[in-house]
Amino acid sequence: MITLESKVPHGPLETKWDRHRFSEKLVSPTNKRKVGIIVVGSGLAGASAASTLGQLGYQVDCFCFQDSPRRAHSIAAQGGINAAKNYQDDGDSVERLFYDTIKGGDFRSREANVYRLAQVSMQIIDQCVALGVPFAREYGGQLANRSFGGVQVSRTFYCRGQTGQQLLLGAYSALSWQIDRGQVRMHPRTEMLDLIVVDGHARGIVVRDLVTGAIRSHTAEAVVLATGGYSNIFFLSTNASGSNVTATYRAWKQGAAFANPCFTQIHPTAIPPSEAYQAKLTLMSESLRNDGRLWVPKQKGDSRSPEQIPEPERDYFLERRYPRFGNLAPRDLASRAVKHICDDGCGVGPGGLGVYLDLSDAIAQQGLEVVQERYGNLFEMYQRITGEDAYKTPMRIYPAPHYTMGGLWVDYNLMSTVPGLFVIGEANFADHGANRLGASSLMQGLADGYFILPYTIGHYLATTKSGPVGTGHLDVRAAEERVTNRVARLLRGRGRQTAASYHRSLGRLMWDLCGMAREEAGLKKALEAIPALREEFWHEVAVLGSGATFNQALEYAGRVADFLESAELLCYDALHREESCGAHFREEHQTPLGEPLRDDANFSYVSAWEYVPNGRPVLHKEPLVFEFVKPTMRTYQ
Amino acid sequence: MEPSGVQVKKAARFDSLPMIRFFGHILTSLGSKVLIALSGLGLAGFVVFHMLGNLQVFEGQDALNAYAAFLRDMPMALWSARVALLAIVGLHIGLSVRLAIQNRRARPAGYVVHHYRRASLASRTMALTGSLLVLFIVFHLVHLTAGWLDPEFHNRVDLRGQRDVFGNIVHAFQNPLLVAIYLAGQAVLGLHLSHALSSSLQTLGLEHPMLDRLFRGAGPLVALLVVVGNVAIILAIAFGLVHA
Amino acid sequence: MTFTLKIWRQNGPADKGRLVTYQVRDISPSMSFIEMLDVVNQQLTLKGEEPLAFEYDCREGICGSCSLVIDGVPHGPDRGTVCQLYMRRFPDGATITIEPWRAKAFPIIKDLVVDRSAFDRIMQAGGYISVNTGGAVDGNVLLIGKDQAETAMDAASCISCGACVAACKNASAMLFVAAKVSHLALLPQGQPERTKRAKAMVAAMDREGFGSCGNQYECEAVCPKSISVRFIAKLNREFLRATIEEPSPLAEQPADPHDESH
Structure with missing residues (x-):
């Protein structure tokens, strides 16, 4: 039975973190050398944590399944990173960033965590500059900012459209330094497949060497998971093909509570799926909505080409539904509007999955040159992928799963319900509530890794007595056996279906029944269909090759198997949360005009699910108390 | 902290010997390339100088023979220059061969299908043209400098008692076989130089947004001038425009 | 669309490796090169043959995992990563040769996967x-x-x-x-x-x-x-x-x- 103790310090919000840091116990430099820490994942959170812990003197082992830590999916983030620097003197402050994040998350996140995030955001920028991240600059040499994601201040720092890449390369270079110093041992192409818990404390992990197939255990005094999100549960998403839920899901099965799994963000502007074999949705920058107008033909199944459809027969549905915000309505509203209009049969393109994003008005008003300069690279990318010239016919877009706010439950110290297991970055649930603001994910990953975890983990290590755990320990052997058996079971698969086909079926099911809009009947249907699909998977999947070599089919099948299990968790959570908040939209809970209805009286809490062997997961609630801000309703009409 | 500290100390002690440090840099791929570039530029300078000197063929027998005698009158300078040239050639070839072997080793298994996108013919044949140039230079030295092909003709003197270099050359290029060999030699030289010069500038780190075109164009231009100058001499004699 | 693929297969670093010819049919022009190879792998798996190993991850041209030499040119005919290469770029019925990066410093792990x-x-x-983390001056x-x-x-x-x-x-x-x-x-x-x-x-x-x-x-x-x-x-x-x-x-x-x- 788990207990949720948030460990948020008492007292005024502004000084919580400072006072907490002072009250934390420290590990002496001599002892640090004897302490081993395992960091799983090498994205923004993992790389920054591993390098900082190495610099502090701990013995760090860092793992990633990619061939190099620099390929973690943080690299693909485009937009930017927020920080309350107020360099533009436009009224930004820690308080404002804090409030925007809380409100953007639809009042489903912890005040203290979000405030701390806003506080350390400033240090992140300084640290990244010191590491040589080439942020965009003004002519005078100062850092440039842009406004992002519909906020009223310019607080987003960026490196062209490759901010995630540059921030990751910064963290990766810091990590490289620590590897060179011998403080961090890097284990690339090594996948974590289970968590080792000894006497209730996380003490290690079981990994599979993806090149040799060897299954090994690594033990340490603490384990840090920085393994990202699980958007790939929808099969088609903007995530990298390797992004998976395995590490966090395995940790869940070892006792870490999973929080708010149903909070999954759908990004409105991706290039729509075009054919059955498609395995990826490519994001188009949201900035296109600044000048573009979204529309569909009014007549269902209109097969005319867009140029032939006259103005009165077009439905500019966002402008119609949200006259005040029009095409700039927030991500969740825009995504849902697109889905509704396509569900009504008005969608365009293959399978009716798409709406037009039309820049012809902008071209007519501002001239082709201006539009070209602003969006030229996006038009080029669109043409490369679809083969269509967006200057002549409007682009087609469709929403795509993009980010998961849910994740393993952590307290204020970023520790999960398993002592010694820390979770950072997208893998935890902490700071974004029910919906994440643009340019906040990079901020959170680096805040956790550079500035928060290295403090809080020290307190745990200083106050926890832990004896050595050898690789022959019973619990270690048991964990290894679980992994060995599972790999062997997968390799017995000689059926007639590929793992990809099950992943695709699961994705379609989740998208239809637990995607942008959910309802009770659909979720119940999903909860019946998922176990059946899982059963079929284990009977019918074909996994060829051997376990003792490089075997991508085996890696992938294991990840799909975990998606097939964790999908149920999403549905349980979506089913129980009888309200619409942020990215979670229940058809039953909306205003007559189709706006989400949040229920603060009954659902102002974090739902944390506990694993029960062979049974339904058990719900625990961490009530959310708002001492400093007052929850309000978001209205955009 | 400690392991890295120890390494740094060791490296520092090793590095403190200036000579070792210097040769350490030469032995890196970049150090070798810099020396190849510098020696190559030196040799290219010689080739240009050589071509300009030979152009005196067009001024007649007296001028060329006097020029040759002028050079021979300074045996110390001449032989120093020859030894220096030989050393430079040796360095150039030695380091190039060493790099070529390393480069071969860098790709033990080649592609089944391979297409170049940008590389010029000259750049792709540097090793070949370099080797052919060695053969050509050896032949040239044997033929015109040492005069082993036709010793009797080689030692003839003109009316002033100077060695008749002019007559020697005119005699040689009336032979169609020798004309063919020298023309082929010029083609190889031109090809080698056209990539080599600009490549040397790049290796020496010359790069500038405004001057890049100049740097890239310099190699082919100089190569062209050298080849045109030399070929003009050969053809002028072969077609009887210059005669004894 | 239909293609004849000549793909480098190599079981491991010790294996000699060879080009193996595969036929693929019903390829849509809007498929990416990676998705086309997914089709090949699906066919191979259903036939009981071991699928080919090749690398990709983000599929939006930024992670740098892609590493295929297509018809003798790394990343293929366009200047971009393989994951952003689409089949409409090739003529129907074409023969396409696919090889791994080749360099001593990049030993082959399996098929088209190399160690970088x-x-x-x-x-x-x-x-x-x-x-060090912390202590950086203002940006x-x-x-x-x-x-x-x-x-x-x-x-x-x-x-x-x-x-x-x-x-x-x-x-x-x-x-x-x-x-x-x-x-x-x-x-x-x-x-x-x-x-x-x-x-x-x-x-x-x-x-x-x-x-x-x-x-x-x-x-x-x-x-x-x-x-x-x-x-x-x-x-x-x-x-x-x-x-x-x-x-x-x-x-x-x-x-x-x-x-x-x-």
Whole structure:
């Protein structure tokens, strides 16, 4: 039975973190050398944590399944990173960033965590500059900012459209330094497949060497998971093909509570799926909505080409539904509007999955040159992928799963319900509530890794007595056996279906029944269909090759198997949360005009699910108390 | 902290010997390339100088023979220059061969299908043209400098008692076989130089947004001038425009 | 669309490897090259043959995992990564040869997958600014001109895919090292370690068994991020500068670290 103790310090919000840091116990430099820490994942959170812990003197082992830590999916983030620097003197402050994040998350996140995030955001920028991240600059040499994601201040720092890449390369270079110093041992192409818990404390992990197939255990005094999100549960998403839920899901099965799994963000502007074999949705920058107008033909199944459809027969549905915000309505509203209009049969393109994003008005008003300069690279990318010239016919877009706010439950110290297991970055649930603001994910990953975890983990290590755990320990052997058996079971698969086909079926099911809009009947249907699909998977999947070599089919099948299990968790959570908040939209809970209805009286809490062997997961609630801000309703009409 | 500290100390002690440090840099791929570039530029300078000197063929027998005698009158300078040239050639070839072997080793298994996108013919044949140039230079030295092909003709003197270099050359290029060999030699030289010069500038780190075109164009231009100058001499004699 | 594929199959580092011919039918022109290979793998799996190993991850041209030489050109006919290459780029019925990156420093793990950890080791040799977390000065204290920042960004956009090595006749990693060295040498933050970095990274590059630069610029022609060979000239300059400016201490360093605490 788990207990949720948030460990948020008492007292005024502004000084919580400072006072907490002072009250934390420290590990002496001599002892640090004897302490081993395992960091799983090498994205923004993992790389920054591993390098900082190495610099502090701990013995760090860092793992990633990619061939190099620099390929973690943080690299693909485009937009930017927020920080309350107020360099533009436009009224930004820690308080404002804090409030925007809380409100953007639809009042489903912890005040203290979000405030701390806003506080350390400033240090992140300084640290990244010191590491040589080439942020965009003004002519005078100062850092440039842009406004992002519909906020009223310019607080987003960026490196062209490759901010995630540059921030990751910064963290990766810091990590490289620590590897060179011998403080961090890097284990690339090594996948974590289970968590080792000894006497209730996380003490290690079981990994599979993806090149040799060897299954090994690594033990340490603490384990840090920085393994990202699980958007790939929808099969088609903007995530990298390797992004998976395995590490966090395995940790869940070892006792870490999973929080708010149903909070999954759908990004409105991706290039729509075009054919059955498609395995990826490519994001188009949201900035296109600044000048573009979204529309569909009014007549269902209109097969005319867009140029032939006259103005009165077009439905500019966002402008119609949200006259005040029009095409700039927030991500969740825009995504849902697109889905509704396509569900009504008005969608365009293959399978009716798409709406037009039309820049012809902008071209007519501002001239082709201006539009070209602003969006030229996006038009080029669109043409490369679809083969269509967006200057002549409007682009087609469709929403795509993009980010998961849910994740393993952590307290204020970023520790999960398993002592010694820390979770950072997208893998935890902490700071974004029910919906994440643009340019906040990079901020959170680096805040956790550079500035928060290295403090809080020290307190745990200083106050926890832990004896050595050898690789022959019973619990270690048991964990290894679980992994060995599972790999062997997968390799017995000689059926007639590929793992990809099950992943695709699961994705379609989740998208239809637990995607942008959910309802009770659909979720119940999903909860019946998922176990059946899982059963079929284990009977019918074909996994060829051997376990003792490089075997991508085996890696992938294991990840799909975990998606097939964790999908149920999403549905349980979506089913129980009888309200619409942020990215979670229940058809039953909306205003007559189709706006989400949040229920603060009954659902102002974090739902944390506990694993029960062979049974339904058990719900625990961490009530959310708002001492400093007052929850309000978001209205955009 | 400690392991890295120890390494740094060791490296520092090793590095403190200036000579070792210097040769350490030469032995890196970049150090070798810099020396190849510098020696190559030196040799290219010689080739240009050589071509300009030979152009005196067009001024007649007296001028060329006097020029040759002028050079021979300074045996110390001449032989120093020859030894220096030989050393430079040796360095150039030695380091190039060493790099070529390393480069071969860098790709033990080649592609089944391979297409170049940008590389010029000259750049792709540097090793070949370099080797052919060695053969050509050896032949040239044997033929015109040492005069082993036709010793009797080689030692003839003109009316002033100077060695008749002019007559020697005119005699040689009336032979169609020798004309063919020298023309082929010029083609190889031109090809080698056209990539080599600009490549040397790049290796020496010359790069500038405004001057890049100049740097890239310099190699082919100089190569062209050298080849045109030399070929003009050969053809002028072969077609009887210059005669004894 | 229908294609004849000649794909390099190699069971492991010890295996000799060979081209194997496969036929694929019903390929849509809007399929990406990676998705087309997914189809091949599905066919192979259903036939009970081992699927082919090849790398991809983000599928939006930024992670740098893609590593296929298509018809003799790294990343194929367009200047971009394989994951952003679409089948409509090929004529129907074409024969396409697919090989791995080939270099001694990139040993083949299996089929089309190579080990590029040599790049990581080059980075560990000096591709960083050694500053501690915390204690950084305000980001605006260092004024960096827009042009300078943009040039540094041009170099920094390298995705470490290794196409430059694959395309180079000598399997040289100069463009990669040049991009990394230039990025930091162009910024004020990178100055204190500038000399050490250039030398250490060049030495590491040699150690890994990469060839040397022949100034053919094949690397630039296939670089998906259009990194200019001017950065190679810059690296050469940095190296020369480092050789000349060898920072030798004006006073002998104390041999024993405890000497400093007298």
